[in-house]
Amino acid sequence: MGWFNLKSQSERRQVEREDLWTVCPGCKAHVFREEWSKGLNVCPKCGFHDRITFQQRIDLLIDGGTFDELNAHIGTSDPLRFSDAKGPYAEKSAAAQKETGMREAVVTGRGRIHGTPVVVAIMDFRFLGGSLGSGTGEKILLSAEYALKHRLPCVIVSASGGARMHEGILSLMQMAKTCAGLSRLHRAGVPYISILTHPTTGGVSASYAMVGDVNIAEPGVMIGFAGRRVIEQTIKQKLPDDFQTAEYLLAHGFIDCIAKRAEMKDLLHRILAYWNRK
Amino acid sequence: MDLEFEKEIVEVERRIAELNRLNADPKANFDAEIAELTKKLEALRRSVYAGLSPWQTVQIARHKDRPLLQDYIAGMFREFIELHGDRCYADDRGIIGGFARLDKRRVMLIGHQKGRTVEENIKANFGMANPDGYRKALRLMKLAEKYGLPVVTLIDTPGAYPGMEAEARGQAEAIARNLTEMSALEVPVVAVITGEGGSGGAIGIGVGDAVLMLSNAIYSVISPEGCASILWRDGSQAPRAAEALKLTAPSLLELGIIDEIVPEPPGGAHRDHKAVMAALRDALLRHLRALASLSPRKLVERRYEKYTRMGRRDARAERRARRHEKR
Numbered sequence: 162m163g164w165f166n167l168k169s170q171s172e173r174r175q176v177e178r179e180d181l182w183t184v185c186p187g188c189k190a191h192v193f194r195e196e197w198s199k200g201l202n203v204c205p206k207c208g209f210h211d212r213i214t215f216q217q218r219i220d221l222l223i224d225g226g227t228f229d230e231l232n233a234h235i236g237t238s239d240p241l242r243f244s245d246a247k248g249p250y251a252e253k254s255a256a257a258q259k260e261t262g263m264r265e266a267v268v269t270g271r272g273r274i275h276g277t278p279v280v281v282a283i284m285d286f287r288f289l290g291g292s293l294g295s296g297t298g299e300k301i302l303l304s305a306e307y308a309l310k311h312r313l314p315c316v317i318v319s320a321s322g323g324a325r326m327h328e329g330i331l332s333l334m335q336m337a338k339t340c341a342g343l344s345r346l347h348r349a350g351v352p353y354i355s356i357l358t359h360p361t362t363g364g365v366s367a368s369y370a371m372v373g374d375v376n377i378a379e380p381g382v383m384i385g386f387a388g389r390r391v392i393e394q395t396i397k398q399k400l401p402d403d404f405q406t407a408e409y410l411l412a413h414g415f416i417d418c419i420a421k422r423a424e425m426k427d428l429l430h431r432i433l434a435y436w437n438r439k
Numbered sequence: 440m441d442l443e444f445e446k447e448i449v450e451v452e453r454r455i456a457e458l459n460r461l462n463a464d465p466k467a468n469f470d471a472e473i474a475e476l477t478k479k480l481e482a483l484r485r486s487v488y489a490g491l492s493p494w495q496t497v498q499i500a501r502h503k504d505r506p507l508l509q510d511y512i513a514g515m516f517r518e519f520i521e522l523h524g525d526r527c528y529a530d531d532r533g534i535i536g537g538f539a540r541l542d543k544r545r546v547m548l549i550g551h552q553k554g555r556t557v558e559e560n561i562k563a564n565f566g567m568a569n570p571d572g573y574r575k576a577l578r579l580m581k582l583a584e585k586y587g588l589p590v591v592t593l594i595d596t597p598g599a600y601p602g603m604e605a606e607a608r609g610q611a612e613a614i615a616r617n618l619t620e621m622s623a624l625e626v627p628v629v630a631v632i633t634g635e636g637g638s639g640g641a642i643g644i645g646v647g648d649a650v651l652m653l654s655n656a657i658y659s660v661i662s663p664e665g666c667a668s669i670l671w672r673d674g675s676q677a678p679r680a681a682e683a684l685k686l687t688a689p690s691l692l693e694l695g696i697i698d699e700i701v702p703e704p705p706g707g708a709h710r711d712h713k714a715v716m717a718a719l720r721d722a723l724l725r726h727l728r729a730l731a732s733l734s735p736r737k738l739v740e741r742r743y744e745k746y747t748r749m750g751r752r753d754a755r756a757e758r759r760a761r762r763h764e765k766r
């Protein structure tokens with residue numbers, strides 16, 4: 162509904178105000194919406210890298226007009242005919258599809274990074290929390306297979322809360338499935354670069370997101386296996402503030418580097434230049 | 440811990456034991472009563488165990504008297520030489536492994552360790568391994584590859600340990616690395632879910648050419664309690680979550696996740712360790728024999744096809760895979 166449909170002046174003013182500002186999830190600062198999106202959803206005050214859509218990520222990483230989507234037809238499936246307190250999973254996934262215009266939590270394709278051809282898989286947290294379903298796993302696997310077949314570097318941008326419970330054990334199996342695909346890339350000497358964005362946790366961190374030749378994270382993002390709350394309940398103590406941040410993982414040796422969103426494309430290009438393509 | 444649905448079974452068992460004690464007196468003769476009660480017990484075990492709900496199966500899978508890794512090592516294997524440590528940081532006690540002999544076959548045995556007493560359980564961290572456990576497992580699998588030994592893994596864990604140190608040392612990376620390496624391991628891998636197959640902690644040593652499951656074991660992406668508290672916002676809905684997750688052996692066989700169900704005796708593995716070990720030994724030997732005839736290349740190719748088919752959504756890929764199989 163457009164603001165002009167609203168009845169009173171005060172209602173209109175309120176909407177205008179909400180439209181004007183974005184509140185940073187990191188530091189709670191109010192930032193002009195225009196400034197926020199111009200800054201690629203990065204907070205100008207604290208540098209927090211908020212989520213972006215797959216389309217924004219494509220625009221950011223891939224040369225204009227070079228992106229060709231692959232396997233766009235693959236969508237969700239409901240192998241368990243799962244239903245929970247909020248109703249059937251089939252309805253939930255259909256709603257997510259309608260809301261995001263995506264068929265699964267990842268968009269895959271080929272494109273160029275400053276002229277270098279690559280295969281990319283980009284997860285979008287808006288789609289069921291970026292959860293790892295059978296369709297997600299299938300698209301990641303097919304990306305790896307495509308990269309192998311054409312000997313193109315594979316770049317996966319992760320953003321996920323972890324496994325998709327609604328697909329039960331089949332969701333768990335996607336971890337083994339995607340890693341099997343990437344293992345073939347490793348053995349064939351084809352590069353795989355993993356980019357970890359906010360958040361990358363659970364089953365995705367414990368599979369493809371962690372086994373890049375190079376693992377790159379955006380600043381401040383959350384990366385981990387178990388949820389913070391579960392850990393606090395298990396060990397019965399409070400965790401340090403920087404626990405499971407990109408910086409924490411860098412200090413503990415699990416990612417290679419941290420790169421700001423605006424610098425990611427150049428860094429990818431520079432890294433891929435070290436590959437001697439045979 | 441007597442399970443509610445087993446109460447009647449336990450009561451009949453108690454009466455039989457009592458009569459057997461009295462029967463020790465040469466003047467007494469309760470043979471007829473004992474025979475009758477034994478018959479009743481068998482019928483009871485059959486009927487109760489035939490109609491278990493998924494949630495009841497969860498209780499059995501976690502039963503404290505179920506055979507644990509140390510029981511299988513003592514009762515099913517002829518030799519076990521434990522190999523300690525991940526060569527990086529620690530010797531995890533939640534996952535242990537080493538050279539073992541199953542009948543005449545030499546294997547690398549790796550499994551989750553739980554305890555029966557509180558002290559044992561604290562030492563084994565209740566079967567929840569740290570990254571060091573997964574890294575030790577991988578080290579032993581690579582050693583098995585070097586020596587040309589098949590790998591047997593016995594899976595029984597609530598999940599990988601969710602601790603601060605576990606995160607600091609890369610629980611996610613350790614599991615991801617194992618999945619990646621296991622997919623290309625050039626020796627046969629037979630994985631058995633003996634009790635609880637808890638999510639990433641289970642599949643972290645569970646990528647197998649053959650995946651077997653005891654008939655009352657469970658295998659799930661999340662515990663029913665965890666699933667209930669997230670999707671139902673109420674942990675007490677765990678029985679419903681257990682139902683929805685399809686975590687029992689028959690469901691998993693139907694979904695193509697496991698290859699074979701190893702039958703437990705009526706009344707469950709916790710009532711008869713010997714019987715379940717005999718059945719498991721037979722199944723393991725049969726699979727090891729069949730896999731031994733495959734070349735390393737064929738093994739890896741088969742394993743790749745097996746896992747990449749799981750949850751396949753693409754009709755063209757499906758057709759391609761089928762054509763590949765025919766060839």
Ligand SMILES: [Zn+2]
Binds near residue numbers: 186188190204205209
């Ligand atoms: Zn901020």
